[in-house]
Amino acid sequence: MLNRFVAQNFLSAPANASPWLLLVCLLAGLAGCEQVQSDFVFNEKTQELLPEAEVKVKNTLVSSFGSPAQPTIPAFFPVDRGQITLEIADFDPEKPTELLIEPVETDVDLVGKKLQFLFDPEDQFDVTMEAIEEELPDPIAELDGITIAAYDAESGKLTLSKALPDLELIEPGLELAANPNYKLHQGQFLYEQHCQHCHGVSGSGDGPTARYMEPKPRDYRKGIFKFTSTGSRDHVSTADLKHIIVEGIPGTYMPSFKLLSDESLDLIVNYVKFLAMRGETEGMLNVEVGLDFNKKVLADELEGVTDPKEIEEITTEFKEDMNEFLEVDYPEIAFFGQLDLADAWIEADNEDAIVYASVPQTDPYGPSAADPSLTSIENGRILYLGKDAQCASCHGDGGKGDGFQTRQLQKRREGGDFTVPGLHDDWYNPLKPRDLTSDIYRGGRRPIDVFRRIYVGIKGTPMPAFGGKSLTDQQIWDVVNYVMYLPHEDTMPIPKLPKAEASESPAVSSIE
Amino acid sequence: MKRLWWIFFLMIWPVLALVVCAMTPGLKWGFPGDGLSDSTIGVEIDHLFYVILIICTVVFIGTQVAMGYVLWTASSRPADRRAWYSHGNHKLEMIWTVIPGIILLFLALYQTRTWAEFRMNSAYPEAAKTNIIAEVNARQFEWRMRYPAPGKTLERKPQIDDMYQVNELHVPAGTPVTIQLRTQDVQHSFFLPTMRIKQDAVPGMIIPVWFEAKEPGEYPLVCAELCGWGHYKMGAIVIAHPPAEYEAYMKSLHEEQFEDGYIE
Structure with a gap:
């Protein structure tokens, strides 16, 4: 009865209303189908800058790194951003829309592709600065948005979509990049599919699924990655990042992506590096600019000042200083800061950056290389509990990850205590020292992996680098052997050297 | 109008069914790959599948013919004739209860050997009882394997010289092997689609699963139990080696696992 009533009312609605109703239903159904345009977010420190400085920093980031839909990166960063490399054979300034290039045969059609000029970064910077000084339009900026209108493969003649500015740097031999950054674009697509829901659009570790996770997904923006084979002050190497993606991190939510093709893995690693570089650039600019020109500095200067006239004076002076800084110093700081960052990443992929043990691993059950009167495991235990390494202060006497430091209030780097007792990582997440009896090794379980964890430390965490400082390589091997023995402590007694062999050792005989 | 139903049930519907049936062998009956099982027990499981398929086909055709007959004869009767209600007819009820009963009983007995061979330790092939090669640990959202060191047997508790691997399970081909799930x-759920092996992994339980890869090769391993948002990506591969290569591979894995990275 009720149904019929409802149905009648529905049908007896004004006849001209039903198409509208249908339309509304259709539109309502379509809502949520639209393509969501995601964008990089800026970190909180950028928002704390004074508005003029904030705009400047944001502009630098956008012009250097683009957006998720159009990722770009300056060519001096060591990222395989993807491009078709061309070389100028001849350029006649009389014909500014034409370029002769060394004829190349590519599978890809060049027509319609973006064209970038790969000047020496420092020369390019000089040209821009000169233009700013003479208050002329920046000729480099005029090169933006140039595309290839036509290409004749036989003669190698490129016709451009707009005229080139009169620039000495455009000369035979100069490299060009057609269709630049296409690999970043492909990487972004894969990152969106596989990584973004945890690591976030900007690589800030705040994707929608991140909140359910403990430990938190990595925030790439500091450029710090925990498990590296490179030295304690070095960046992460490309191979390290790939290793983590392929093997996953046991004991965390990071799964293995082993079944992805090698090509896809490389593209993802590339894009992760890109996000880290973008984040680091932002962090670097925040430090450089924010040290003097953030809202807090101005507020501090105005503290206690009540006279409105004085307030205005201080504010004006402050802003004048800032504008001068932004005009004169900022471009240089931004440019050379990025060059330095790029160099640090290049260094990390250098063969020399990789840490290897200077001596082979000591047999865990044999005499320790550091103290031949004990087995390696025994000596490792002494070092573990001892003062030099102080492993037990965090990891606990039994290796359960319950050392006394986990119950103490720790200091924040910029002063003040954490509110929660226990250790924290550089992202201020509470952090438990590893339970060494769990038999789970996040950064890999090969002896060399564990060696590197101790030698270079775990970056971004309170786990320090012991290598070359507090422990010798021989001692580190003893600690490695002891740590890897810990999960089996209850089924295996600590191996000791046989008596006869031990008595030969002078250290022991002197005790006897 | 009356004949229309007859045409539908006796002409269109069976014709459609026959067309689909004619197509399915070409589609490998919906099985992945070449439609043949890659494991020995899978062959028996496929056999059971085909037996059931044949029984279903016979029953389907039989019931369709019966229904067509009824519709045909009923449509030619005068409309004013009184209908005969079969509901409660003891003889008929007996027939259509006992016949399916016999079929089910036949299936139950017929598959017992295969079922026991797959599930019951006492009916395992001899090699499967001794050849326990790895522990397979499922977790959200990957497969982590633990192998005993070459020449050792798998212990329930992890050993200091065990080997670990993620999303890759290496087995020797041509011999039954058992994994502890x-x-x-x-x-x-541990699912090898091309081998027809499927076994749930249950928290707190260690469940043995045996299978024999007939040929060396790579076979997919997927999770077949909705386990969370990443269920779809919880895939791995089973790599079956020729027995001699398998030994060599395990040795190389052991070397790799205990690599000290020392370069002279």
Whole structure:
């Protein structure tokens, strides 16, 4: 009865209303189908800058790194951003829309592709600065948005979509990049599919699924990655990042992506590096600019000042200083800061950056290389509990990850205590020292992996680098052997050297 | 109008069914790959599948013919004739209860040997009882394997010289092997589609699963129990080596696992 009533009312609605109703239903159904345009977010420190400085920093980031839909990166960063490399054979300034290039045969059609000029970064910077000084339009900026209108493969003649500015740097031999950054674009697509829901659009570790996770997904923006084979002050190497993606991190939510093709893995690693570089650039600019020109500095200067006239004076002076800084110093700081960052990443992929043990691993059950009167495991235990390494202060006497430091209030780097007792990582997440009896090794379980964890430390965490400082390589091997023995402590007694062999050792005989 | 139903049930519907049936062998009956099982027990499981398929086909055709007959004869009767209600007819009820009963009983007995061979330790092939090669740990959202060191047997408790691997399970081909299936978190299911092997991983339980890869090769391993948002990506591969290569591979894995990275 009720149904019929409802149905009648529905049908007896004004006849001209039903198409509208249908339309509304259709539109309502379509809502949520639209393509969501995601964008990089800026970190909180950028928002704390004074508005003029904030705009400047944001502009630098956008012009250097683009957006998720159009990722770009300056060519001096060591990222395989993807491009078709061309070389100028001849350029006649009389014909500014034409370029002769060394004829190349590519599978890809060049027509319609973006064209970038790969000047020496420092020369390019000089040209821009000169233009700013003479208050002329920046000729480099005029090169933006140039595309290839036509290409004749036989003669190698490129016709451009707009005229080139009169620039000495455009000369035979100069490299060009057609269709630049296409690999970043492909990487972004894969990152969106596989990584973004945890690591976030900007690589800030705040994707929608991140909140359910403990430990938190990595925030790439500091450029710090925990498990590296490179030295304690070095960046992460490309191979390290790939290793983590392929093997996953046991004991965390990071799964293995082993079944992805090698090509896809490389593209993802590339894009992760890109996000880290973008984040680091932002962090670097925040430090450089924010040290003097953030809202807090101005507020501090105005503290206690009540006279409105004085307030205005201080504010004006402050802003004048800032504008001068932004005009004169900022471009240089931004440019050379990025060059330095790029160099640090290049260094990390250098063969020399990789840490290897200077001596082979000591047999865990044999005499320790550091103290031949004990087995390696025994000596490792002494070092573990001892003062030099102080492993037990965090990891606990039994290796359960319950050392006394986990119950103490720790200091924040910029002063003040954490509110929660226990250790924290550089992202201020509470952090438990590893339970060494769990038999789970996040950064890999090969002896060399564990060696590197101790030698270079775990970056971004309170786990320090012991290598070359507090422990010798021989001692580190003893600690490695002891740590890897810990999960089996209850089924295996600590191996000791046989008596006869031990008595030969002078250290022991002197005790006897 | 009356004949229309007859045409539908006796002409269109069976014709459609026959067309689909004619197509399915070409589609490998919906099985992955070449439609043949890659494991020995899978062959028996496929056989059971085909037996059931044949029984279903016979029953389907039989019931369709019966229904067509009824519709045909009923449509030619005068409309004013009184209908005969069969409801409660003891003889008929007996027939259509006992016949399916016999079929089910036949199936139950017929598959017992295969079922026991797959599930019951006492009916395992001899090699499967001794050839326990790895522990497979399912977790959200990957497969982590633990192998005993070459020449050793798998212990329930991890040993200091055990070897570990993620999303790759290496087995020797041509011999039955057993894995111990566990899960570290929720329920998962160890599913080798091309081998017709499927076993749930249940928290707190260690469940042995045996299979024999007939040929060396790579076979997919997927999770077949909705285990969370990443269920779809919880895939791995089973790599079956020729027995001699398998030994060599395990040795190389052991070397790799205990690599000290020392370069002279």
